[in-house]
Amino acid sequence: MTSINPDAANNFIKDIINDDIAQGKNGGRVHTRFPPEPNGWLHIGHAFAVNLNYHLALSYGGKFNLRFDDTNPLKEEQEFVDSIMADVKWLGADWEDRLFFASDYFEQKYQFAVYLIEQGLAYVDDLTAPEMREYRGTLTEPGRESPYRNRAVQENLDLFARMRRGEFPDGSRTLRAKIDMQSPNLNMRDPALYRIRHAHHHRTGGTWCIYPMYDYAHPIGDYLENITHSLCSLEYADHRPLYDWVVEHMGHAFPASGRPQQTEFGRVSLSYTVMSKRKLRRLVEEGHVASWDDPRMPTIAGLRRRGYTPSAIRAFCGLCGVARKNVVMDLALLEHCIREELNAKAPRVMAVLRPLKLVLENYPEGQVEWLEVGNNPEDPQSGTRLVPFSREIYIEQEDFMEVPAKKFHRLTLGGEVRLKGAYIIRCERVVKDPDTGEITELRCTYDPLSKSGGEQSGRKVKGTSHWVSAPHAVEAEVRLYDNLFSQADLGDAGEGDFMIHLNPSSLVVLDDCKVEPSIAAAVPGSRYQFLRQGYFYADPECQANGRLVFNRIVGLKDTWARG
């Protein structure tokens, strides 16, 4: 079990839990849950919530449930249940045998509603939706009581039973809690508990035509599952009095030893991207990204496809603040987490993304040397591999400048550079296309005494370049992913306007890359550091058709490019 930052300072939720344990609440148990609605894909913000709930339970020796909040058949689909389960599992949160659905409790919820009616705490209302809105009042004005508010218990019981039987059309009636139309908290102005929806539910099919509302269903689910700490996002703080109202009456109807309590925390979002379902959907529907799992998307599926590891995402979540305010985390922190992990673990290989042919005029034609190169300087255990070297090689176009810029450390006309793991070379001539003036080839010489690891290899030059032997080079496609948006905080860009900040270069596809032969058979899903370029992921889907495709997960930090 990978832990997130176990030494992290306490957060306010831990403070609350510690107090609860000290007071013996719920017998000192800690039991959390992650309650997604199966109506979309999980994103990095959800990962934070999953992680928070799971690791809180874990660190207190408690339990963690996965519970789908499927009370609205119009929006929910099995497809999302499947993808969410896969994502939560991939993130490493283990619900063991505690997979639940709000719909598992529809019958109990119905019985409890009957109890509320009997107690005079709920009534069937015939108001239409627009009427109900009008009766509700406004933020600054109290509401008015529905004319149906004081129906007799028997009439309510009868009407509610007939609602269940399907005698009334959608929208014609609701079951409402009888609380307080004067409350300054709109959630307490006789909130709807049930609405009529003659719709097919992904799990219960056509069994029901009345469906409970979130505010009613959620606390019941928590209560029935013996949840102790029901964590949710900030916007539900106003709903807490209603949550408590339901729990309190559940306690009377179905006495149990435990009582769940709701605590709100701030959502986590990321800079240079968007998080709202609506905006993510627009990106897909308008074709700005290929799909929900496009490697530029902040969805779990997208991050996975990009090449992020669950452990890096967990580490990131552990570094995020748990606070009573929504936060926008710096993308750089997420990138730091994957770099840190991959720096330690990823094998290094040489890949030339934008090749420039280079001929070593004094290197014997037809000769091939297999040079031993270290796999990872950070990991002595990682060993070495053999890389072929020959008269014709490729180097990176940007590693040569005929007229060097200030502080340029690599190859220049008449200058020297070391080829990583091989020899020091000197550029003698530049061959150009006579028409375009474009550099097509470099004619160079090598210093035979400078061979890496050789006795006389100690000579220093100011730069080192990566390279690939031309006759041995393997063709690959490389997809350079970058920030989806060029502006860090899209929050204040007007609605609908955020698209103007799309980064036109969020994806650059290079299809003429040359990689060293050692990764010709790269295992799909494996990760490498392309020397001096970044960390890359052998794309599992694109690999399928026999073509090598690598996704750039994240670039290396590059102090030269920055300057």
Next chain:
RNA sequence: GGGGGAUUGGUCUAACGGUAGGACGACUGACUCUGGAUCAGUUUGUGGAGGUUCAAAUCCUUCAUCCCCUGCCA
């Protein structure tokens, strides 16, 4: 003249009346057969005003700003 929540450097966070610290980023330098990594260092902060106190980021008052709430969504 509604209710709820929040405010510590560029970002996130610690402090629970007693030296404002950390992470990421940025910048310097060292080192380097990756301009990576590593190491050393630097920079930037308690929203404002009052008050309580020997002592306030922390407690009180007040102002300001930001977020959420008028679905038969969650």
